[in-house]
Amino acid sequence: MNLKIIHWSIIGVVGFGLFVAVLVMLTGNLTLRAENDGLRVTEMFQGFQDGKCKSCHPAIWREWEGSMHAKAWVDEIYQAAARQVADRETKCDQCHAPQPILITGVGEMPKLRDKQREAGVSCLVCHLDAHGAMNGPPASAETYFHANVTNSIYTEPTTLCGTCHGQQSVPEHDQVSSFLNSKFADGSTSCATCHMPVVKRLQSTTSHESIKGRKHTWRGSRSVAQLKRAATLQLEYTDGKADVKLRSKTGHILPGGTLRTIVLEMTLFASDGTERQRQQISISAENENRLLPDENRTYAFDIASPTTGNTIKARLIYQLTPKTPESAWILMAEKTHIVP
Ligand code: HEC
Ligand code: HEC
Ligand code: HEC
Ligand code: HEC
Ligand code: HEC
Structure with missing residues (x-):
């Protein structure tokens, strides 16, 4: 037998072995990471429930708490209307108590949450991603509780809002199409210009400095x-x-x-x-x-x-x-x- 061939086949076997080992490590790592991500997402839901978001972000919490987003599920006008709909779980509830939209897809039809429905459109719905991190505009400080991810969709959030306020299949709740067809969409105007006025404040109790943010009040027709x-x-x-x-x-x-x-x-x-x-x-x-x-x-x-x-x-x-x-x-x- 040719020595060279034996030599190469040994390398082949060893190489293949290595390849398999790396593959096992990688997939192991991936499953581990996926498990960690899942745990972190669960931890954020638990933190929300336990009042952690409220204790570190008291100002934003108070703004949100009084908004129709916080009431999107408990709102009596909503509940009375949804009670008339036989298949409300597939036709209505998914936007009034949605899963985090960064997880189900910005612009995609939201999916119904199976827990914390009474929190309506909660902080997690707009900010939590699949890794358990909080996405938002540029932050000024870090926190041990959650990772901060800067994401440009928050700066002009019309696309984010359109996930619920601009679904083609739900024209009753569409404010986005008429906005996009207007002169308002030409400049730097977004849904936030009129519904989330600019405010300078400490974003959390552990922030180093007051920075520019936007009010989480979403005043609409009740104002x-x-x-x-x-x-x-x-x-x-x-x-x-x-x-x-x-x-x-x-x-x-x-x-x-x-x-x-x-x-x-x-x-x-x-x-x-x-x-x-x-x-x-x-x-x-x-x-x-x-x-x-x-x-x-x-x-x-x-x-x-x-x-x-x-x-x-x-x-x-x-x-x-x-x-x-x-x-x-x-x-x-x-x-x-x-x-x-
Ligand atoms: C695509 C997401 C989405 C779906 C699906 C959806 N809604 Fe809504 N709903 C909204 C948004 C956004 C608003 C607020 C803006 C508006 O009134 O158009 C709203 C507001 C409402 C209001 C007004 C509440 C108030 O306080 O005045 C009612 C009532 C309502 N929805 C009922 C329903 C019913 C009934 C269904 C199912 C047939 C449904 N919604 C399905 C997103 C949705
Ligand atoms: C231990 C305190 C603490 C807790 C608990 C906490 N946060 Fe934060 N959070 C911070 C700090 C600090 C920042 C950065 C603020 C700054 O830039 O000044 C921040 C930033 C954010 C941001 C902006 C991220 C970015 O990159 O722009 C969001 C969104 C956010 N938090 C949501 C939440 C939510 C939702 C909860 C509850 C699940 C929560 N936070 C719990 C301290 C906390
Ligand atoms: C130039 C200012 C302006 C911009 C930009 C704007 N809005 Fe409004 N919005 C208003 C005013 C004023 C009202 C109150 C009148 C009304 O109810 O329609 C309102 C009302 C609403 C309501 C309440 C409707 C109801 O019947 O209760 C919703 C929901 C809403 N806006 C969502 C949006 C979304 C989503 C965007 C981005 C596509 C947006 N707005 C952009 C000024 C604005
Ligand atoms: C309907 C979507 C929505 C919900 C619900 C929501 N946010 Fe936000 N949040 C935004 C947008 C959009 C911005 C970007 C505003 C800007 O440009 O400064 C933002 C910004 C922030 C910031 C950065 C500071 C600021 O004011 O810009 C923090 C921190 C934050 N949100 C925390 C929270 C917490 C805590 C809750 C729940 C009490 C919450 N958010 C609920 C959409 C949302
Ligand atoms: C995950 C779905 C969802 C997202 C994302 C979302 N909204 Fe809403 N929004 C709702 C629902 C549902 C209601 C209606 C609550 C009710 O009246 O029962 C609502 C209500 C409102 C209202 C109050 C309407 C009133 O009757 O006064 C305004 C204003 C508004 N949203 C603006 C925005 C803006 C601006 C954004 C983007 C920053 C946004 N929303 C993102 C689901 C959403």
Whole structure:
């Protein structure tokens, strides 16, 4: 036998052995790492439950706690609607109590969580990755409790928000499409510009310095201040006709939600204050007449035999749900004109 061949086959056998050994080590390592990752993810859920996030991030916790994200599951309006849906676990619940979206995929349809459902859209839903680390904007300090990963999707988080607020198959809850088709998407505006105002604060109790962050309040239609910013109203009167000009200042379709109605009301008062005439127009998803971002729209009203000294009043009012009584509607804007 040729010595060279024996020589090479020995090398071959040894090489193969080595290859197998390395493979075993590698896969062993990988399983070990996967196990560690799984443990760390579980530890973060436990930490959330035990109030650890709250104790190191008290300011952010307080902001989140008052937000609709914290209430996304316990929200009575949600629960009442979901109870009507036979297969709510596949059609509804996955966005109102989701698994962490960095794990299930940013932009992908979220998946229903099997624990801590009452925490709704919790810290972990937006920040926890599959290795058990916290992703966010650049941090100023390290912590022993969790790893910090800088991830650019937080700087302009529209894609992150779109995971729940922009699923093509759920048009009822889509604020993102109308935003992306508007002038608001051209510059550096994102969902965070209007819903997570900039704030300088200590990000945690162990941070070294106050750095720029964003408020975790997500004020929307329950905020009077937000509603007053949503649109402008102008009233022009000539010869028995009142033109009301609406302009949307909202970064997406207005009203943003399909349960909401904006009522444009025109009232005519006699000079002694008694009401002479009242007309209302409803703007809602149901009426298919919602305002697009930056849209200008004029409504013309005929004023019945106006006389000098009469007052014309135009009001824009917000109705949260069809069940909200008129006494609880919110005034967004108002203009008056006295007939000359
Ligand atoms: C793709 C994620 C997603 C799915 C699936 C989903 N929702 Fe929602 N839901 C949202 C988002 C985001 C909001 C807040 C924005 C809005 O109102 O459009 C919301 C808000 C709501 C509200 C308004 C709550 C309030 O306080 O006014 C109701 C009611 C609601 N959802 C019911 C449902 C029902 C019922 C289903 C199943 C048929 C469902 N949702 C499925 C994401 C989702
Ligand atoms: C022992 C204290 C401590 C605990 C407990 C803790 N954190 Fe943190 N966390 C920090 C510190 C320190 C930073 C860095 C803050 C800074 O930059 O000033 C941080 C940063 C973060 C960031 C930003 C990461 C980045 O890279 O931008 C997120 C998100 C976060 N924490 C979420 C959580 C959540 C969710 C929990 C609960 C599961 C939690 N933290 C528990 C101390 C803690
Ligand atoms: C709906 C998604 C969402 C939820 C829920 C959420 N965050 Fe954030 N978080 C963000 C975004 C987006 C940013 C980036 C803001 C910025 O540009 O500074 C951020 C930033 C942070 C930062 C960096 C400091 C800052 O203000 O930018 C920390 C720390 C943090 N989050 C912790 C938490 C904790 C703790 C909770 C739960 C109490 C939580 N987050 C819940 C989306 C979320
Ligand atoms: C994992 C899913 C999810 C993500 C990601 C998410 N949201 Fe939400 N958001 C919801 C749900 C569900 C609700 C409705 C809660 C309710 O009313 O029951 C909601 C409610 C809101 C509201 C309050 C609506 C109101 O009625 O006042 C605002 C504003 C909002 N989200 C903005 C954002 C922004 C901005 C981002 C990105 C930084 C974001 N959301 C990311 C699921 C999500
Ligand atoms: C230019 C400012 C602006 C931008 C940008 C903006 N919003 Fe809004 N958003 C508003 C105002 C004002 C309201 C209150 C009026 C309303 O309810 O539609 C609102 C309301 C909401 C609501 C509550 C809707 C409801 O019916 O309860 C949600 C959810 C929301 N925005 C999500 C988003 C998301 C997601 C983005 C990013 C695609 C975004 N917003 C971008 C100004 C903005």
